[in-house]
Amino acid sequence: MNLSYWELKNWFTNIDYTIVGSGIVGLHAALRLRERFPDSKILVLEKGMLPQGASTKNAGFACFGSLSEIIDDLKSHSEEEVIQLIEKRWKGLQLLRKNLGDDAIDFKPFGGYELFLKNDDTNYDLSLNKMSFINEILKPVFKTTVFAKEIERFGFNGIKEYLIFNPFEAQIDTGNMMQALLKKAISENILILNQQTVTEYHESKIDVQVAIGDFNFKTKKIVFATNGFASSITNGAVKPARAQVLITEPIPNLDIKGTFHLDKGYYYFRNIDDRILIGGGRNLDFEGETTSEFGETTIIQNQLEYLLKNVILPNQDFKIQHRWSGIMGLGSSKNPIVSQLSEHVYCGVRLGGMGVAIGSLIGTELADLI
Structure with a gap:
């Protein structure tokens, strides 16, 4: 790839921060880095035509976990861990709304519902029995009751009489959200290059040499925000x-x-x-x-x-x-990995299927590691 003088000078010279992945985490990390280091040169590399993993492909749920999912998480995580995770998801949703605005993401606070199939006695009974306990442990986060029983009124078929309602849940337009995030990043002079796959990188004492195909450039720091594609950099933890x-x-x-x-x-x-x-x-x-x-x-x-x-x-x-x-x-844990891997290499990955909720916060935490 023979780049011109202008291409090399404007895009690939004196790069302070290279972020791999232009999804919710990557762009929030870039925006936070811009806030902290106003004069830095920030380059975002994206292997897809659009953010490749889930940021433009998710269902647009502004949620933090259904009642039965939270009960299930308590089997593999401590009570403290589960509360912290839900709090992070809740804070992340508020940060996303604050950064982009409810109109831009088409935020609709219709509430969330959980339904149980007629033959699912186990989860239904367990959820109803544990509801008051879950509400109690979540009270410090939400300051009020989160989950309540409601009679089914939507005309669903073959389900239990009661739904579990959660007034704090909402929906967004995923496409609008990512467009607003991309526009904001570009307006903050963050360079974004699509269809560029990082094939390898080599760290020295002062910087990192990054290869995209047969082209190499240097960056002071490299930040991986590749979530579902992060297995190799996390030794299989994702x-x-x-x-x-x-x-x-x-x-x-x-x-x-x-x-x-x-x-x-x-x-x-x-x-x-x-x-x-x-x-x-x-x-x-x-x-x-x-x-x-x-x-x-x-x-x-x-x-x-x-x-x-x-x-x-x-x-x-x-x-x-x-x-x-x-x-x-x-991964085996639902706790995100926000980590400095070496002197100049960082990652923010393993969002546990909650990228809309937690992605903005993880991106911000990732930038604050540097």
């Missing part, structure tokens, strides 16, 4: 997890508003533009969905369609318009 999604064509007189969770958060759906978007089903094939390859599978897509037809829209005709997938970053 594993990719594919999330499959589909969306219907517009449905006349659609009377469903809110964000909805099913089966400990493994399924989720919402209204958007008179359509229903539904995603999840990773639990049907954990091994197959532990992949960084985009794509859809018959077993999961069929189950998403089954839930649409038999549970969510039982008496309505609908057509599927579009299907896609995103790549999340998971």
